Each structure stands twice: as C-alpha cells, then as structure tokens.
Amino acid sequence: MRKVYLDNAATTVLNGEVLQAMMPYFTSIYGNSHSQHTFGRDAVNGVDNARDIIAKSIGASSNEVFFTCGGTEANNWALRGVAYANISKGKHIITSSIEHHSVLDTCKQLEKEGFTVTYLPVDNSGLVSISDLLHEIKPETTIVSIMAVNNEVGTIQNIKAISEIVKFYGACFHVDGVQALGVMPINVNDLGIDLLSISAHKIHGPKGAGALYIRKGVKIDKFMIGGEQEMNRRGGTVNVPAVVGFGKACELNNRDMAFRDKKLFEISQYFIKKIEYEVPDIIINGNQNQKVNNIVSVTFLGIEGEYLVTLLDMKGIAVSTGSACASGSFQKSHVLKAMGRTDQEVRGTIRFSFDVSTTKEDVDYVVRTLCEEVEKLRKDSPVKYKKKDS
Numbered sequence: 001m002r003k004v005y006l007d008n009a010a011t012t013v014l015n016g017e018v019l020q021a022m023m024p025y026f027t028s029i030y031g032n033s034h035s036q037h038t039f040g041r042d043a044v045n046g047v048d049n050a051r052d053i054i055a056k057s058i059g060a061s062s063n064e065v066f067f068t069c070g071g072t073e074a075n076n077w078a079l080r081g082v083a084y085a086n087i088s089k090g091k092h093i094i095t096s097s098i099e100h101h102s103v104l105d106t107c108k109q110l111e112k113e114g115f116t117v118t119y120l121p122v123d124n125s126g127l128v129s130i131s132d133l134l135h136e137i138k139p140e141t142t143i144v145s146i147m148a149v150n151n152e153v154g155t156i157q158n159i160k161a162i163s164e165i166v167k168f169y170g171a172c173f174h175v176d177g178v179q180a181l182g183v184m185p186i187n188v189n190d191l192g193i194d195l196l197s198i199s200a201h202k203i204h205g206p207k208g209a210g211a212l213y214i215r216k217g218v219k220i221d222k223f224m225i226g227g228e229q230e231m232n233r234r235g236g237t238v239n240v241p242a243v244v245g246f247g248k249a250c251e252l253n254n255r256d257m258a259f260r261d262k263k264l265f266e267i268s269q270y271f272i273k274k275i276e277y278e279v280p281d282i283i284i285n286g287n288q289n290q291k292v293n294n295i296v297s298v299t300f301l302g303i304e305g306e307y308l309v310t311l312l313d314m315k316g317i318a319v320s321t322g323s324a325c326a327s328g329s330f331q332k333s334h335v336l337k338a339m340g341r342t343d344q345e346v347r348g349t350i351r352f353s354f355d356v357s358t359t360k361e362d363v364d365y366v367v368r369t370l371c372e373e374v375e376k377l378r379k380d381s382p383v384k385y386k387k388k389d390s
C-alpha cells in the first residue's frame with residue numbers, strides 16, 4: 001500500500017543531513033555546554049554556531065536568540081515574561097482568536113492571574129482585522145501576540161501593518177512564527193517584531209528544540225528558572241544535539257526556500273484543482289491570496305472529518321482535522337469557528353499539509369481515495385448537506 005504523509009504542519013520527518021550533523025553531539029561531543037572544560041567548549045561551539053545561523057536567518061543578532069524546548073515554551077515565555085515584567089505599564093494583553101493553543105491557553109491562565117486579554121476576531125478567510133486592533137489597543141496594553149501563519153488554514157497575517165500600530169502604542173509585539181519559519185522569509189527588523197517564537201521539528205529538524213528571539217532592550221522576565229544558561233535568561237541544560245540539528249535544518253531551509261516554495265505551490269495547486277474537479281460540495285478554507293503553499297484546509301460538506309481521517313489512515317494516508325492538538329482531544333477547531341463556519345462545516349474539515357517530497361502520484365492516490373470515501377460517507381450520512389456560498 002502506498003503511504004502518503006500529508007500532516008507536515010503537525011511535524012516533519014528529520015532531514016538526513018540534519019541527523020548527520022547531530023550525531024557527534026550524541027557520542028563524542030557530549031559535554032554540558034555550560035561546563036568550563038574542553039568537552040563543554042566543544043558543545044558550546046555547536047550551540048553557538050546554530051545560534052548564529054538561526055539569528056542570521058531571521059535578521060537578528062546572535063545574542064537575541066534564546067533556545068527553548070520548542071515553540072510552546074517560547075510562546076509561554078514571551079507572553080508570561082512580558083506580561084509580568086511590564087506590570088507597571090498595565091495588565092492588558094491582545095491576541096487573536098485563531099492562535100495556537102500554546103498562546104490561547106497561556107492567555108487564559110494569565111486572565112486567571114488578573115490580566116485582561118482581548119481576543120481579536122478574524123474575517124471568514126482568517127485575517128485579523130486591523131481596525132479591531134486599533135479599537136482595542138490602549139496605553140495599558142503591554143503585549144500584542146499575533147501568529148504569522150495559521151497552522152490550520154495557512155492564512156498569512158499582515159504582520160507589518162500590525163507592528164506599526166503596536167509600535168505606536170509602545171507595546172511589545174510577539175509573533176508565533178512556528179509555521180512561517182522556512183516557509184516564507186521573516187526579518188524581525190523589516191517586520192518590526194520584538195519577540196518571535198520558532199520551532200525545529202516543523203522544518204525537518206528534531207523535536208524538542210525551539211527558540212525565542214528577544215529584541216535587545218525588551219523587558220521580559222525569566223520563564224524557566226534555575227541556572228545561568230542562555231545568557232542567564234533560560235535555566236536548564238541545553239539540548240545540544242537538538243539545537244545543533246535546529247541550526248542545520250534552518251541552514252538547509254534557507255538555502256532552498258524559493259525552490260521549495262515553488263514546488264509546494266505547484267503541488268498544492270495541483271491538489272486543489274484536482275479535488276475541486278473530482279469531489280463535489282467542498283470549500284477550500286483560508287485566504288487564497290495570502291496563504292502559505294504547504295497547508296490546504298478543505299471542508300467536505302455532510303461528512304464527519306474524524307471518520308474520514310480514520311478511513312484515510314486505513315488507506316495509508318496521514319492527514320488531520322484541524323491541528324494535531326485539536327484532533328487528539330476531539331475539540332472542535334476554534335480557528336474555523338472564529339472564521340464563522342457552522343458546526344457541521346467545522347466537523348467536516350480536513351487539513352492537508354504538504355512537503356517538497358510530495359509527488360503528483362501521491363496527490364492522485366489521495367484524491368482518488370477521497371472521492372471513494374467521501375461518496376461512501378455521504379451516502380451513509382443521515383444529515384442532508386447543502387453547499388453554502390462562502
């Protein structure tokens with residue numbers, strides 16, 4: 001049976017060159033990067049080289065990049081660290097209603113701790129409204145957190161326009177850039193970003209490594225306490241092999257970003273054309289003029305996405321409903337809800353996320369299988385479905 005992995009927004013395969021770069025750090029270069037001796041210094045060299053590569057790739061200085069255990073920790077740190085360090089300015093936070101759970105749940109927790117959070121709405125393509133931001137931001141706002149690319153529908157936010165407003169009000173601008181890194185160019189200075197969260201395993205690096213970019217001068221508390229690692233900003237022994245792998249993955253992504261984007265555009269367009277032609281009553285979600293090419297979210301009217309995921313899995317095809325976290329817990333996608341979709345539409349939505357290695361034959365197989373399974377499910381479905389104009 002053919003195996004097709006179309007869940008690259010959940011995680012990606014480790015690149016072979018990345019694994020090669022990591023290997024010595026598991027075996028011979030095993031020192032603690034915080035030790036004073038040669039073993040430690042060799043590890044430090046690996047970590048600092050990765051830091052240089054990553055900093056360069058986002059237009060930052062090396063001393064503005066701090067390694068974490070992933071995107072989730074970076075998001076937790078950015079929000080909590082800035083909220084508490086700037087309490088004398090105010091206790092107001094702004095984010096959007098379509099953020100990753102690591103942002104939304106941190107905001108919910110901060111609300112319990114006495115902060116006020118505004119969740120900006122989005123339009124039916126997943127774009128945050130700039131006029132809503134203008135309306136809600138105030139002098140007491142300390143941090144505005146908006147993701148660059150949504151992980152469920154792929155919509156790209158107007159980061160530059162948002163940052164200009166945030167700057168004007170003197171707040172700190174945090175961007176969850178996990179789905180943007182390696183997919184589109186991000187320059188923290190051009191875009192006016194103060195804090196940027198990134199993660200290795202979404203770009204063919206290892207799991208368990210990420211980073212928070214912190215612009216020089218930003219007031220932020222420590223999140224992980226204990227130890228003077230990471231320029232005394234993040235306690236804990238550095239995951240040296242993973243960090244080295246993160247650097248390598250970043251280097252490889254930068255080297256062929258344009259090539260990969262072109263390939264991803266071709267394969268996703270091929271998929272969209274084919275599925276629109278062959279499967280009736282579907283909706284392609286997200287902002288088609290302003291989205292990344294590796295994520296395609298499709299609503300199949302009248303079906304249960306959870307069933308379809310299982311049926312496709314039995315045919316060797318890996319996809320998900322919404323995000324990995326949302327589907328694991330059978331929660332309904334907060335992203336699609338925020339985009340104004342009905343419960344039925346939300347339940348019928350599947351995310352296909354592509355990789356450069358995805359072939360036309362893979363797509364042919366997936367669309368053929370979808371045709372069969374969707375037709376079967378619709379026949380069995382007691383719910384009548386009607387295509388909605390959107």
Ligand SMILES: *Cc1c(COP(=O)(O)O)cnc(C)c1O
Pocket residue numbers: 009010069070071072073075100102147149150151176178179199200201202208209210
């Ligand atoms: C995957 C993801 C995260 C979490 O990153 P981890 O490294 O898995 O903790 C955060 N934000 C977005 C948008 C993501 O897609």
